[in-house]
Amino acid sequence: MPSEIIKLPSDISNKIAAGEVVERPFNVVKELLENSIDAGADKIEIEINDGGLSLIKVSDNGRGILPNDLPNTIERYATSKIKRFEDIYSINSYGFRGEALAAISSVSDFKIHSKRDGYDGFVLIKNFGENFVIKPSPIPNGTIVEVANLFQKIPVRKKFLKNSNSEYREILKFIKCFSSINFNVTLKLIKDGEVVLDLLKDNSMIDRVKKIFNESSLFELKNTYGSLSIEGVLSTPNNQKFRKDYLIISVNKRIVKDFGIMQSIINAYHRLMPENRYPFAFINLNITGDDLDVNVHPTKMAVKFFNSNDIFSFVYDSIKAELNSLTLSSSHVTQS
Numbered sequence: 001m002p003s004e005i006i007k008l009p010s011d012i013s014n015k016i017a018a019g020e021v022v023e024r025p026f027n028v029v030k031e032l033l034e035n036s037i038d039a040g041a042d043k044i045e046i047e048i049n050d051g052g053l054s055l056i057k058v059s060d061n062g063r064g065i066l067p068n069d070l071p072n073t074i075e076r077y078a079t080s081k082i083k084r085f086e087d088i089y090s091i092n093s094y095g096f097r098g099e100a101l102a103a104i105s106s107v108s109d110f111k112i113h114s115k116r117d118g119y120d121g122f123v124l125i126k127n128f129g130e131n132f133v134i135k136p137s138p139i140p141n142g143t144i145v146e147v148a149n150l151f152q153k154i155p156v157r158k159k160f161l162k163n164s165n166s167e168y169r170e171i172l173k174f175i176k177c178f179s180s181i182n183f184n185v186t187l188k189l190i191k192d193g194e195v196v197l198d199l200l201k202d203n204s205m206i207d208r209v210k211k212i213f214n215e216s217s218l219f220e221l222k223n224t225y226g227s228l229s230i231e232g233v234l235s236t237p238n239n240q241k242f243r244k245d246y247l248i249i250s251v252n253k254r255i256v257k258d259f260g261i262m263q264s265i266i267n268a269y270h271r272l273m274p275e276n277r278y279p280f281a282f283i284n285l286n287i288t289g290d291d292l293d294v295n296v297h298p299t300k301m302a303v304k305f306f307n308s309n310d311i312f313s314f315v316y317d318s319i320k321a322e323l324n325s326l327t328l329s330s331s332h333v334t335q336s
């Protein structure tokens, strides 16, 4: 009997699936930086040419990859970060789906160099549409990933990219946020050959945020309630220049979009800000395993809370208490 259903070769299925993980250059930067942190790196260098359209290169001093594992890095659903499904609920790493490098390497000219301490360094090269090759590469311990000509040979995808300036702006915003959360990492950003960020390790999130966002009227937020904790950096209510684009939220150090939490922050500043003005607020919430599902979307930019109302109240109450003590101490100062 005839049959007509075939299982697609992995190069084709990877290209199809790539759309869910990488839509634009900024997604590539996000996945590569997350991999560097997951590898324990504390020094990362990022090079961006033409808004990431011609080159995105991330070098780290992390633990590197075993030579035999290099081909596995671009295999879909291949990961060193989980062994069982349940692991994703207690995970400390950014990655776990094993999809990013498979996707990225199927839509670009891709190279991954890596060297694990005690082993020789190698590079895996996979040009768009070709099979990969592996060669020796004498690099220091760590990993270098080069993504060139992203989507350039996929005309439809290329059409959806913006110009290199807007792609770069998105990348820069992501790097600023990511490096604020990972403030204890030395980080350098080179744009078209020019160093634009050169950050040594900072001791706290507020130190890094002040440097990166060039803001001074900020205060620190810290609170814990049972299994929930919050840390962050907020602007004082007298700082009224911000629009809504500086409400930055991360959950367990993952930057996410969450309108419920955004609204809780805005509500805490209610009556302290004029119409259409918002605080600068960068918060990180830590939530333990089974109150949170991080596996909602391939880009992991959304998460699901099981007790969202408790979390919203916790954010609101934490900020409100801090704002009240600020007003108290400033009225105390004026009276004396």
Ligand code: ADP
Residues within 6 Å of the ligand: 031, 035, 036, 038, 039, 060, 062, 063, 064, 065, 072, 073, 074, 078, 079, 080, 081, 094, 095, 096, 097, 098, 099, 100, 101, 102, 142, 143
């Ligand atoms: P995931 O991060 O979900 O595991 P990726 O496709 O991003 O999937 O990466 C696949 C694997 O490649 C990782 O599990 C890790 O073992 C290895 N890897 C990727 N990037 C790095 C890096 N910068 N340093 C060390 N290992 C890496």
Ligand code: MG
Residues within 6 Å of the ligand: 031, 034, 035, 094, 095, 096, 100, 101
């Ligand atoms: Mg990853």
